[in-house]
Amino acid sequence: MTRNGRAPSVKDVAAAAGVSLGTVSNVLNRPAVVSTATRERVERAMAELGFIRNESARQLRAGTSRALAYVMLDGGNPFFHDVAEGIETAAEDADLSLFVCNSNGRGDREAKHLDRLVQQRVQGILITPADPDAPHLAEIAQRGTPFVMVDRLSRAGDHCSVSVDDVLGGRIAVEHLIDRGHQRVAFVGGPSHIGQVRERLQGAREVWAEFGLPADDLINLPTEAMTVTEGRSAGERLAGLPSRRRPTAAFCANDLLALGLLQHAVTAGLRVPDDLAIVGFDDIDFAAAAAVPLTSVRQPRQELGRTAARLVLDEATNPDHVHEQATFVPALVARASTGLVRRS
Amino acid sequence: MTRNGRAPSVKDVAAAAGVSLGTVSNVLNRPAVVSTATRERVERAMAELGFIRNESARQLRAGTSRALAYVMLDGGNPFFHDVAEGIETAAEDADLSLFVCNSNGRGDREAKHLDRLVQQRVQGILITPADPDAPHLAEIAQRGTPFVMVDRLSRAGDHCSVSVDDVLGGRIAVEHLIDRGHQRVAFVGGPSHIGQVRERLQGAREVWAEFGLPADDLINLPTEAMTVTEGRSAGERLAGLPSRRRPTAAFCANDLLALGLLQHAVTAGLRVPDDLAIVGFDDIDFAAAAAVPLTSVRQPRQELGRTAARLVLDEATNPDHVHEQATFVPALVARASTGLVRRS
DNA sequence: TTGTATGCGTTATCAC
DNA sequence: GTGATAACGCATACAA
Numbered sequence: 147m148t149r150n151g152r153a154p155s156v157k158d159v160a161a162a163a164g165v166s167l168g169t170v171s172n173v174l175n176r177p178a179v180v181s182t183a184t185r186e187r188v189e190r191a192m193a194e195l196g197f198i199r200n201e202s203a204r205q206l207r208a209g210t211s212r213a214l215a216y217v218m219l220d221g222g223n224p225f226f227h228d229v230a231e232g233i234e235t236a237a238e239d240a241d242l243s244l245f246v247c248n249s250n251g252r253g254d255r256e257a258k259h260l261d262r263l264v265q266q267r268v269q270g271i272l273i274t275p276a277d278p279d280a281p282h283l284a285e286i287a288q289r290g291t292p293f294v295m296v297d298r299l300s301r302a303g304d305h306c307s308v309s310v311d312d313v314l315g316g317r318i319a320v321e322h323l324i325d326r327g328h329q330r331v332a333f334v335g336g337p338s339h340i341g342q343v344r345e346r347l348q349g350a351r352e353v354w355a356e357f358g359l360p361a362d363d364l365i366n367l368p369t370e371a372m373t374v375t376e377g378r379s380a381g382e383r384l385a386g387l388p389s390r391r392r393p394t395a396a397f398c399a400n401d402l403l404a405l406g407l408l409q410h411a412v413t414a415g416l417r418v419p420d421d422l423a424i425v426g427f428d429d430i431d432f433a434a435a436a437a438v439p440l441t442s443v444r445q446p447r448q449e450l451g452r453t454a455a456r457l458v459l460d461e462a463t464n465p466d467h468v469h470e471q472a473t474f475v476p477a478l479v480a481r482a483s484t485g486l487v488r489r490s
Numbered sequence: 491m492t493r494n495g496r497a498p499s500v501k502d503v504a505a506a507a508g509v510s511l512g513t514v515s516n517v518l519n520r521p522a523v524v525s526t527a528t529r530e531r532v533e534r535a536m537a538e539l540g541f542i543r544n545e546s547a548r549q550l551r552a553g554t555s556r557a558l559a560y561v562m563l564d565g566g567n568p569f570f571h572d573v574a575e576g577i578e579t580a581a582e583d584a585d586l587s588l589f590v591c592n593s594n595g596r597g598d599r600e601a602k603h604l605d606r607l608v609q610q611r612v613q614g615i616l617i618t619p620a621d622p623d624a625p626h627l628a629e630i631a632q633r634g635t636p637f638v639m640v641d642r643l644s645r646a647g648d649h650c651s652v653s654v655d656d657v658l659g660g661r662i663a664v665e666h667l668i669d670r671g672h673q674r675v676a677f678v679g680g681p682s683h684i685g686q687v688r689e690r691l692q693g694a695r696e697v698w699a700e701f702g703l704p705a706d707d708l709i710n711l712p713t714e715a716m717t718v719t720e721g722r723s724a725g726e727r728l729a730g731l732p733s734r735r736r737p738t739a740a741f742c743a744n745d746l747l748a749l750g751l752l753q754h755a756v757t758a759g760l761r762v763p764d765d766l767a768i769v770g771f772d773d774i775d776f777a778a779a780a781a782v783p784l785t786s787v788r789q790p791r792q793e794l795g796r797t798a799a800r801l802v803l804d805e806a807t808n809p810d811h812v813h814e815q816a817t818f819v820p821a822l823v824a825r826a827s828t829g830l831v832r833r834s
Numbered sequence: 835t836t837g838t839a840t841g842c843g844t845t846a847t848c849a850c
Numbered sequence: 851g852t853g854a855t856a857a858c859g860c861a862t863a864c865a866a
Binding site: 152153196198199200201202203205206209211221222224227230231234243244245246247248250262264265266267289374378405406408409412413431432435436437438439 | 547549555594610611752779780
């Protein structure tokens with residue numbers, strides 16, 4: 147602290163070094179233009195005073211910050227971390243900071259974060275929203291803040307997005323199960339207003355019909371959320387079904403549900419995959435690390451993040467930017483949880 | 491965008507509403523002092539122009555930002571999320587933003603984040619550092635930025651910290667195993683320059699000695715990191731031990747290691763806990779959700795975060811602040827992974 | 835109740 | 851090569 151209780155400024159450095167404020171600025175921004183002697187004197191003064199550039203002042207002057215932001219949907223789901231890692235990588239390359247916020251699925255918290263970020267004048271906002279069609283999102287896109295939706299799609303297409311073909315994801319998951327000989331399969335996921343849940347279910351239903359299987363044998367087990375706890379409770383409901391209705395396999399809308407279901411199955415003495423095969427979605431690291439390694443539909447998580455960052459930066463810097471909806475193709479990763487099917 | 495391609499400012503609003511800049515500012519900060527008629531006129535102008543306060547300008551003027559920051563050690567470990575949630579709760583209560591950064595265990599990335607945060611003039615920095623004694627941390631504390639170390643302790647005590655009694659944690663974990671009849675136990679953890687690892691091992695050794703068990707029968711299985719993958723590899727080494735040396739139980743320095751070890755054990759056909767009992771540390775949600783629910787040493791994760799935020803806010807606002815090292819007491823949560831021990 | 839003036843720290847433009 | 855000065859957007863002390 148110098149003078150007034152604030153941190154030392156260029157002014158203080160200038161005084162200490164016996165030069166003008168402009169010269170200090172030159173040392174900072176165009177060192178080549180200042181003589182070695184004075185430069186060193188200024189640098190010494192900066193070191194002695196512990197001078198640190200004030201980013202708000204730079205930002206005020208520059209009119210824009212040097213930061214991106216990502217508003218995560220669920221910090222407790224490792225999937226979003228991996229996405230964030232991808233974003234961070236790209237941000238680092240562009241020499242930008244990344245502010246990571248977490249809405250935890252709460253629309254009000256999301257809105258609060260967004261307000262703050264716009265006030266901060268971040269260069270761009272990446273978000274996996276609780277509701278892709280929420281009005282506060284449309285506002286932001288219209289205001290002109292570069293904006294990319296991550297792992298979601300909105301009805302209005304006036305912004306960039308990166309996502310995965312969820313219908314296809316549902317298809318390959320269930321096709322895998324049909325291949326394995328399953329004729330009665332549960333779909334575990336919800337709430338159904340989540341686009342992903344609907345689309346993964348749709349994909350599941352499509353293949354199911356294409357293989358000529360009766361619609362009744364694809365059983366819907368809705369959940370309140372996409373969490374381990376909800377997966378466990380779905381397991382209980384599944385176990386409670388009359389045995390002639392009980393599925394031999396389950397396709398879960400994400401890996402957390404699958405892990406919960408797996409846990410309940412093991413606890414209940416079911417053998418996985420013999421009594422119950424399980425497919426998850428996302429392929430988070432914990433999926434491979436489960437006691438019975440989980441078959442899952444992989445999304446390119448880091449790639450999703452990197453691409454999203456690329457798009458938002460393009461929108462921020464390229465005057466000829468056009469919005470783009472990048473779609474990735476999911477892939478099945480087969481592991482033990484669907485490995486061996488007892489055909490009876 | 492108005493005028494110069496920048497977002498509309500108070501000045502623009504003033505012009506549009508036909509009042510002075512000071513009046514606009516009054517509407518923003520002291521609405522009571524301005525007449526209803528002009529206030530409404532100003533508010534209408536703000537709405538029409540899409541005016542949004544510029545946080546950098548406010549911050550520059552105020553001399554300090556309205557944000558805290560938490561630099562996480564490992565975004566892939568849910569433990570740190572829960573800590574972050576606790577911090578966020580407290581930040582919300584104080585009406586502050588929270589910037590969450592992730593060093594991913596890399597000292598260079600940590601330093602970069604810290605640089606940026608200091609430049610941003612955040613009100614306080616919370617951090618779980620890669621190395622508690624790194625010089626860049628001491629610098630920050632000395633510069634006067636409110637600073638709290640989370641879940642770590644440094645040798646120099648010139649700052650606040652919140653942590654858990656790790657020696658005690660090690661003690662209760664191993665005491666539990668001894669209670670269960672185990673006479674040969676592995677300690678899985680590393681690298682040993684992590685204070686936590688050393689202390690948890692120390693606690694383990696203390697009880698081991700107090701029960702008069704031979705030191706050789708507490709086997710150290712060092713790991714390169716605290717990850718699921720490393721836990722799996724520790725499992726392989728454990729399985730490779732000659733059977734008369736092979737432990738009947740393992741105490742892992744965190745839950746990720748424990749989950750990896752558990753997975754390997756199950757894959758290798760070992761029954762848990764009959765052939766191998768496992769105790770983890772942290773009690774992350776995935777511990778309870780494992781196929782064999784994991785006994786673990788619980789840390790009060792959210793509480794840790796809340797307390798850290800409380801301390802940093804006290805340092806930021808209270809002139810009589812004195813540094814405090816808050817220590818929490820860990821507790822054993824017994825689950826199936828140590829549930830049944832076959833005594834032979 | 836409203837308007838005017840000043841300064842926060844930085845950068846850039848222009849003289850010298 | 852260096853110094854003086856203005857501007858970014860906002861908040862406030864003070865004047866009208």
